[in-house]
Structures are given as structure tokens and as C-alpha cells.
Amino acid sequence: MPDSYNRSGGSPPKAKMIIVEPTYEGDFVANGALELECGRRLICPTLHYAVYGRLNAARDNAVLVCHALSGSALVGAWWPEIFAPGAVLSLERDFVICINMLGSCYGSTGPSSVNPETGAAYGPEFPLIDVRDNVRAQAQLLDSLGVRHLRLVLGASLGGMQALEWTILYPARMSRALVIGVSPLSAMGLALNHLQRQAIVHDPEWAQGRYLPQRPPRRGLSLARQIGMISYKSTPLFEERFGRKPDRSGEDPWAVNGNGEGLIGGRFDIAGYLDHQGQKFIERFDANAYLALLRTMDTWDPRRGYNSPEEAYSRIRAKLSFIGISTDWLFPAADVRRFAEAVRQAGAQAEYREMVSDHGHDAFLAEQVELVQLLQ
Amino acid sequence: MPDSYNRSGGSPPKAKMIIVEPTYEGDFVANGALELECGRRLICPTLHYAVYGRLNAARDNAVLVCHALSGSALVGAWWPEIFAPGAVLSLERDFVICINMLGSCYGSTGPSSVNPETGAAYGPEFPLIDVRDNVRAQAQLLDSLGVRHLRLVLGASLGGMQALEWTILYPARMSRALVIGVSPLSAMGLALNHLQRQAIVHDPEWAQGRYLPQRPPRRGLSLARQIGMISYKSTPLFEERFGRKPDRSGEDPWAVNGNGEGLIGGRFDIAGYLDHQGQKFIERFDANAYLALLRTMDTWDPRRGYNSPEEAYSRIRAKLSFIGISTDWLFPAADVRRFAEAVRQAGAQAEYREMVSDHGHDAFLAEQVELVQLLQ
Numbered sequence: 001m002p003d004s005y006n007r008s009g010g011s012p013p014k015a016k017m018i019i020v021e022p023t024y025e026g027d028f029v030a031n032g033a034l035e036l037e038c039g040r041r042l043i044c045p046t047l048h049y050a051v052y053g054r055l056n057a058a059r060d061n062a063v064l065v066c067h068a069l070s071g072s073a074l075v076g077a078w079w080p081e082i083f084a085p086g087a088v089l090s091l092e093r094d095f096v097i098c099i100n101m102l103g104s105c106y107g108s109t110g111p112s113s114v115n116p117e118t119g120a121a122y123g124p125e126f127p128l129i130d131v132r133d134n135v136r137a138q139a140q141l142l143d144s145l146g147v148r149h150l151r152l153v154l155g156a157s158l159g160g161m162q163a164l165e166w167t168i169l170y171p172a173r174m175s176r177a178l179v180i181g182v183s184p185l186s187a188m189g190l191a192l193n194h195l196q197r198q199a200i201v202h203d204p205e206w207a208q209g210r211y212l213p214q215r216p217p218r219r220g221l222s223l224a225r226q227i228g229m230i231s232y233k234s235t236p237l238f239e240e241r242f243g244r245k246p247d248r249s250g251e252d253p254w255a256v257n258g259n260g261e262g263l264i265g266g267r268f269d270i271a272g273y274l275d276h277q278g279q280k281f282i283e284r285f286d287a288n289a290y291l292a293l294l295r296t297m298d299t300w301d302p303r304r305g306y307n308s309p310e311e312a313y314s315r316i317r318a319k320l321s322f323i324g325i326s327t328d329w330l331f332p333a334a335d336v337r338r339f340a341e342a343v344r345q346a347g348a349q350a351e352y353r354e355m356v357s358d359h360g361h362d363a364f365l366a367e368q369v370e371l372v373q374l375l376q
Numbered sequence: 377m378p379d380s381y382n383r384s385g386g387s388p389p390k391a392k393m394i395i396v397e398p399t400y401e402g403d404f405v406a407n408g409a410l411e412l413e414c415g416r417r418l419i420c421p422t423l424h425y426a427v428y429g430r431l432n433a434a435r436d437n438a439v440l441v442c443h444a445l446s447g448s449a450l451v452g453a454w455w456p457e458i459f460a461p462g463a464v465l466s467l468e469r470d471f472v473i474c475i476n477m478l479g480s481c482y483g484s485t486g487p488s489s490v491n492p493e494t495g496a497a498y499g500p501e502f503p504l505i506d507v508r509d510n511v512r513a514q515a516q517l518l519d520s521l522g523v524r525h526l527r528l529v530l531g532a533s534l535g536g537m538q539a540l541e542w543t544i545l546y547p548a549r550m551s552r553a554l555v556i557g558v559s560p561l562s563a564m565g566l567a568l569n570h571l572q573r574q575a576i577v578h579d580p581e582w583a584q585g586r587y588l589p590q591r592p593p594r595r596g597l598s599l600a601r602q603i604g605m606i607s608y609k610s611t612p613l614f615e616e617r618f619g620r621k622p623d624r625s626g627e628d629p630w631a632v633n634g635n636g637e638g639l640i641g642g643r644f645d646i647a648g649y650l651d652h653q654g655q656k657f658i659e660r661f662d663a664n665a666y667l668a669l670l671r672t673m674d675t676w677d678p679r680r681g682y683n684s685p686e687e688a689y690s691r692i693r694a695k696l697s698f699i700g701i702s703t704d705w706l707f708p709a710a711d712v713r714r715f716a717e718a719v720r721q722a723g724a725q726a727e728y729r730e731m732v733s734d735h736g737h738d739a740f741l742a743e744q745v746e747l748v749q750l751l752q
Binding site (some may be wrong): 037038103111124125126127128129184185186187188190191192194195197198199201202203204209219220223226227230235238239241242243244253254261262263264265267268269270271274288291292295298299301329332 | 413414479487498500501502503504505560561562563564566567568570571573574575577578579580585595596599602603606611614615617618619620629630637638639640641643644645646647650664667668671674675677705708
């Protein structure tokens with residue numbers, strides 16, 4: 001098995017790796033029940049969170065970073081370049097908070113958590129969690145930290161959904177918001193999530209969501225991740241990195257090795273890459289958590305429950321910046337631009353900028369230095 | 377279950393449906409073994425074919441239509457508009473031949489056929505079939521019909537691969553060739569095929585390719601088809617037809633119906649559409665045949681075995697027309713244009729035209745009238 005540097009497609013390693021460690025990492029347990037948008041409730045849910053830097057005396061230096069589908073509270077680990085000197089955040093200046101989403105598997109209450117009402121893991125009975133439910137729970141956590149006001153709330157992808165929802169639900173609680181690579185999921189995005197969901201629930205190991213931790217639906221989750229990967233990357237990036245090359249492990253798509261080669265055969269390099277990404281993912285993520293977060297992403301619509309989009313967006317008081325990514329086909333740049341325009345037409349302050357990158361949706365992680373440059 | 381007219385997304389039915397019946401439909405059995413590109417052989421393979429119209433006395437009115445991944449020899453059924461008055465083909469003027477591909481499940485030798493060497497179905501031992509193997513077998517069939525020369529050979533997608541390969545392997549046997557929506561599969565195309573392959577082989581019902589006809593891997597084949605569908609269609613088409621609407625059967629993505637709604641829940645309309653397409657497909661297609669044809673598509677490279685692309689393309693004598701489709705992301709129009717350019721630079725006569733359509737790759741089937749207009 002080639003190492004993951006090679007599998008990442010040959011990018012040179014960064015000359016200097018920034019290490020950003022949290023000041024504190026721990027759990028917040030909400031007091032009482034969180035009433036959910038779906039009508040159900042979570043009893044005393046836990047939010048796992050990390051903070052970086054310290055809240056100043058004026059309490060005006062807090063920043064909330066919201067993570068994407070497979071992220072965690074450790075923003076310093078997955079988005080280190082935004083802490084680089086002169087970049088978006090400063091460990092000296094800012095008090096940065098990042099909170100694991102409800103439904104995830106990185107410490108906050110999710111499908112594998114014990115339901116206090118039954119004493120057993122939620123499993124498939126874990127309720128539908130809306131982005132708004134996350135934002136309301138996060139607000140309670142910020143209250144507990146003494147943070148009433150955010151200098152900035154930001155996020156990309158599912159994280160951008162949370163950042164935008166913050167500006168609508170709690171318009172007085174932040175000065176600025178940064179929303180990257182996101183708009184309400186389009187029909188193509190809903191289609192991609194539908195495919196990923198099927199990949200998991202068709203795996204017999206999924207067992208209607210009641211699989212044992214030691215026997216998860218590995219093949220289903222791997223395929224789901226691989227379907228996700230093609231939507232996070234771009235056609236030009238894949239072409240440049242993999243083209244039609246045979247798999248780097250030595251498999252030959254044209255080889256005659258015996259039985260099965262006519263139907264399956266040796267892999268091309270892109271297939272080896274996708275398999276590797278799937279394998280890495282099943283070692284770190286839970287299938288039911290993935291299903292829960294797909295639903296959170298699917299159902300997010302900031303206009304839902306308002307009489308009009310204008311009614312929702314006119315609540316916003318923050319200065320908003322939207323970033324579209326030129327080769328993003330999961331959240332096309334044109335959709336992000338239209339989203340920014342709709343927010344602006346409702347009277348909010350919203351600018352739109354476009355990140356030119358071959359990396360597709362993933363550019364916010366894969367090209368952090370370039371993202372930081374655009375934000376300056 | 378809504379009817380398939382509704383599920384097709386609301387296009388009005390065509391005012392007049394053209395019915396094009398074949399003059400003859402039958403089998404050709406090759407004499408002896410077909411030596412395959414992979415080094416193996418097929419003993420006396422059968423080609424199922426259909427002809428439309430009659431070969432004239434001068435034998436100069438033959439046209440070969442090559443079908444795509446899930447097509448059959450009955451071109452009059454799946455591409456009727458190219459037979460419309462004044463369109464590409466004429467039942468009065470032309471002798472049109474269409475041949476089911478080796479590996480398919482519509483009458484030609486494929487994985488469910490009996491292997492004469494073992495007396496049992498090939499199943500997973502069906503060999504890798506190259507596009508060239510198909511073209512060589514098709515040439516034998518044309519010989520048997522007395523057709524030495526083709527006025528035109530044409531095809532779209534996998535059919536276009538065959539049409540182009542014809543112009544290289546048998547340069548003296550045709551006057552013109554029409555290659556629609558195709559180029560050697562890009563890394564993204566190889567990725568999509570890899571995902572579809574996994575969907576099938578991960579289904580426990582696949583049984584290493586030895587499933588019984590009455591117990592095929594339905595869920596895997598359905599998911600494979602759905603993954604294919606998103607690559608055949610386009611983001612703008614899905615957005616226009618489905619947007620974020622809940623499923624038309626009445627399911628509600630936000631509903632709380634009891635267990636499982638947090639992880640799976642009610643479908644959006646696009647999900648209902650994809651499920652319906654998957655269901656329709658498993659009623660008409662064989663999983664091993666699908667795997668075989670994915671491999672034929674994956675491995676096609678007209679440059680393979682030549683010292684240079686120029687050496688391959690300079691063999692071409694036919695007047696070639698390439699058609700790219702503006703919203704095709706499986707075979708991007710830019711790739712088709714570059715392909716045409718490479719063929720032209722090798723000295724062949726090749727023009728490029730672009731079909732402007734919101735239908736993506738599928739436009740060659742979904743917008744036949746518009747395609748015919750472009751070809752005139």
C-alpha cells in the first residue's frame with residue numbers, strides 16, 4: 001500500500017507545517033432538553049468543543065468557527081493556515097471556539113451516544129438535527145463561556161450553513177460572518193447525498209442502524225465517502241493528478257490475471273486513490289453519524305418557516321462575505337453568488353468573492369494559503 | 377408510484393411518436409474463435425443485430441449505428457428521431473445496421489451466455505472485451521451481409537468509441553463517421569465507473585458474479601444506475617426539474633414518522649426520481665453485463681498499441697464529425713473538442729460542433745430533434 005502522501009496525488013509537502021494546539025478541549029452539557037426543529041428533543045445533549053487563545057477582558061475577541069461534514073472541534077488541526085501570521089485568526093488576538101456538531105462522532109451527542117430516556121445508544125432512533133438546532137445549542141455553550149458577542153463567525157460547506165444560520169437566528173450576536181463554498185443544497189447535491197445514503201444502508205453490516213461498533217458497515221461507508229470525494233474534487237484536478245494512468249501499486253487494467261478480470265480487473269490510479277480515501281475514512285468516522293449529518297445538510301434551508309426569503313435575510317445585521325470556488329460543482333460558484341445577491345437584496349450587507357482554484361469544493365481545505373490570501 | 381411520464385420530470389410528451397420497426401432482427405454467429413485484445417478468445421460468439429431498410433444493388437447505402445452502454449440493436453426504438461423525414465437516416469435510402477455489443481444482455485454473447493468450452497454460463501469468467509474486439513466482430517457480420525463499405529458509421533458515448541475505432545481499424549470501409557459526446561474516458565469518468573462497479577460487487581446478492589438469474593444483485597445494480605444517471609444529466613436540468621421539492625409521492629424530508637427519520641427520512645423529489653430510474657433499470661439489465669461494459673468503456677483508448685496518437689489517427693480516411701454537448705460533464709465538450717483537434721492534427725478530416733443543451737451527456741437521447749437539427 002503506497003503511503004498517503006503519494007496517494008494524495010503528488011503535491012509536495014508544505015515547507016512548514018503549522019501546529020495549532022487548543023488552549024482547552026472539553027465537553028459542555030446543555031441544561032435540560034434541546035427542543036428540536038423536527039418536534040422531538042435531545043435530553044441534556046453534550047457539545048464537545050475546543051478553544052484557542054483567551055477571551056479578553058472586554059469580551060470582544062471571540063470568533064466561532066463551524067466545521068464541515070467530517071470535521072471536528074479541532075479547527076487548529078484541519079484548518080491550520082487560517083491561524084498563520086497575518087492570516088484570518090490570531091492566537092494572540094482572538095478567542096477562537098469550534099464546536100463539534102450534534103450527530104457527529106467526535107465527542108458531541110450523536111447516534112452512538114446513550115439516549116438518557118432508554119439507557120441504550122440512539123442508533124437509528126437518533127432524531128433529525130437541523131442546522132438551527134446546532135446553532136441554538138452552540139449559543140448555550142457560548143453563554144456558558146461568557147461570550148455574548150462574536151467578532152466573526154465563519155465556516156465552509158456545512159460549516160458555512162451554520163455560520164449563515166447564526167446571522168439569521170442571532171443577528172445581534174456578531175459583527176461579521178464569512179460563508180465559504182455553500183448555498184442551500186441543489187438538486188444535484190441532494191442527489192449525491194441520496195447515493196451516499198444508499199451505499200451505507202444497503203450494506204448488510206449496517207443492520208438497520210443497529211450494528212455493533214466492532215462490526216460497522218465498512219464497505220458501505222467507504223463507497224459513500226468515495227461518492228462524496230468525487231463531488232469535493234474537480235474534473236481538471238483528477239485529470240492532472242491521475243489521468244488514465246494504471247494504479248500506482250502496479251495493477252494493470254488490461255492485465256489478464258485469471259478469473260474476474262473481464263468484469264472487475266486491475267484498477268486505474270484514480271480508483272486506487274478513491275479506495276484509499278474510503279479506507280482512511282472508515283477508520284475515523286461512524287456510519288450512523290455520517291447518515292445523520294447528511295440529513296442535517298439535506299434539510300438546511302435558511303428560508304424555511306419564514307413568509308419569504310427576504311423576511312429571513314432581512315434579519316441579518318452582520319457584514320457578510322460569501323466565497324464561491326470556481327471549480328466547485330457540489331456548491332457551484334454561481335449558486336453562491338446568487339445566494340449572496342438574494343441576501344443583499346433583502347437589505348443585508350453582503351459581498352461576494354470568488355476563489356479561483358482547480359481543487360473544487362475541497363479548495364477551502366486543500367488550498368488554505370490561497371484562501372487566506374483571498375480573504376485579506 | 378407515479379407514472380414514468382411524471383418521473384421523467386415533466387417534459388410534455390412528443391406530439392408525434394415515430395415508430396421505426398426493423399426490417400430484420402436476428403443473430404450472427406462468428407465462424408471460429410474471436411481472438412481478443414486481452415489475449416483470450418471467445419469461441420463462436422453470437423452478435424444479435426437489427427437492420428432497417430434494404431441494401432441497394434450498388435451496395436453503397438449501408439450505415440452502421442453503434443449503441444451506448446445500456447442500448448440494444450433496436451436503434452429504431454431508442455433513437456427514432458434520426459429516422460425522421462429529412463433527418464440523418466432514411467428508411468427509403470439507407471440500409472441501417474445496429475449490432476448489440478459483446479458483453480451486453482440484449483442477445484449478443486455476454487456473461488450470462490454459455491461458454492462452449494465449459495458448458496456453463498461465463499459469469500465472472502467472461503473475458504475483458506475491448507472496443508476493438510467489438511469492431512472486429514462487427515466487421516465479420518457486415519461481411520456476411522455483403523456490406524463492404526459504409527456510407528456512415530455513427531454513435532454516441534460508448535457507441536462513439538466504436539464508431540471512432542472503426543475509422544482507425546478499417547479506414548477504407550467508410551466514407552463518413554459521426555462521433556457524439558465522447559473522448560477516451562477521463563479520470564473523473566473512470567472514477568464514476570469505479571463507484572458503479574463497487575455498488576454492484578458489494579451487493580451480497582452479486583455472489584462473486586455467480587448469482588442466479590432469479591436472484592440478481594438488484595440493490596447494487598440500482599445504485600450503480602443511479603450513480604450513472606447523475607453523470608448523464610446536468611446540474612441545471614436537475615435544478616429546473618426537481619430543485620429542493622419533496623418527493624412527489626408525498627414523502628416529506630422534514631416529517632417525523634417514527635424510527636429512522638433522523639438517519640434516512642422522507643425523500644426529496646430528486647431522490648424519488650433516481651430510485652425510480654434504478655428500479656426501471658434492474659428490470660431490463662443484467663449486473664454482470666453492466667460490469668463487462670463498464671470495463672469495455674474504461675479500457676478504450678484508440679492510441680493504445682501505436683507509437684503515438686498521430687500514428688493511430690493518421691490511419692483515418694473517413695470524414696469525421698465530432699459533437700460535444702455543452703453541459704456534458706461525463707465527457708466534457710472541451711475534451712471532445714481537444715479530441716477532434718488531435719485527430720485533425722494527425723492529418724484526418726475532422727470537424728467539431730457543439731450541441732447547446734441543458735440535458736448533459738444524455739442530450740443525444742433526450743433532445744434528438746435538436747441533435748438532428750445540429751447535424752443538418
